[in-house]
Amino acid sequence: MKRTILTGVCMLVAGVLAVPAALAVTVTDGDLNPPPWRGEWSTTSQVWEFMDPNPGPLPPDGPAAGGQPPLDSTHLIVTPAPGADWLDIDEGRLGVWPLSGEIFVHVENHEPPNDVKMVWTQLTWRPQDPTDPLGVPRLTGFNPDIAGGVLPIDVITSADGWIHSTLYFEIRPNPEWEDFIITGNINVDALVIDTWCVPEPASLLLLALGGLALIRRRRRV
Numbered sequence: 001m002k003r004t005i006l007t008g009v010c011m012l013v014a015g016v017l018a019v020p021a022a023l024a025v026t027v028t029d030g031d032l033n034p035p036p037w038r039g040e041w042s043t044t045s046q047v048w049e050f051m052d053p054n055p056g057p058l059p060p061d062g063p064a065a066g067g068q069p070p071l072d073s074t075h076l077i078v079t080p081a082p083g084a085d086w087l088d089i090d091e092g093r094l095g096v097w098p099l100s101g102e103i104f105v106h107v108e109n110h111e112p113p114n115d116v117k118m119v120w121t122q123l124t125w126r127p128q129d130p131t132d133p134l135g136v137p138r139l140t141g142f143n144p145d146i147a148g149g150v151l152p153i154d155v156i157t158s159a160d161g162w163i164h165s166t167l168y169f170e171i172r173p174n175p176e177w178e179d180f181i182i183t184g185n186i187n188v189d190a191l192v193i194d195t196w197c198v199p200e201p202a203s204l205l206l207l208a209l210g211g212l213a214l215i216r217r218r219r220r221v
Contacts, residue, residue: 030190053086071108117174141181
């Protein structure tokens, strides 16, 4: 089963008060690498498990475990390749979208504008063809533009061959909302997005998270 109850303690970052977490949708394979800021003030968390064939506009199922809830109007739209359709089961996973098309994601942000918007994306996927160089996820189509590109944080390959990728990017200053697109010749099982509109003093908060977005790890579970 996809859904399993997870428990955890949110990391406190210097100078920021924690906000009690809302009731959460919990994900097993989709939430292997939550960000250290989850549950803090001015954050959001949104989960899509794709358990029905609705391609969207699709609001989040809810926040991940310990996360603050998504804001209104946050949604995604799945556009699969011509002839492709939602799969109720694929290689042991329930609720899967085959791409070669795209997933358009729209995330609403907290106000007022702050120094930086951090976006931490966890994607559970598998290549449609392991020999296809396009059989990897890509984040593109950013609106507004991002700062510094997309940084790969972590790659976890499970025993059943599914892959969990953690990708990170920033926008400066944080906008009212951001859009981006997920593409690749891949099948997508779950998507978890955490965001943080970082207030002053942003430099101290970034130092507290320093190096996090510069380390790429590969693991097997």
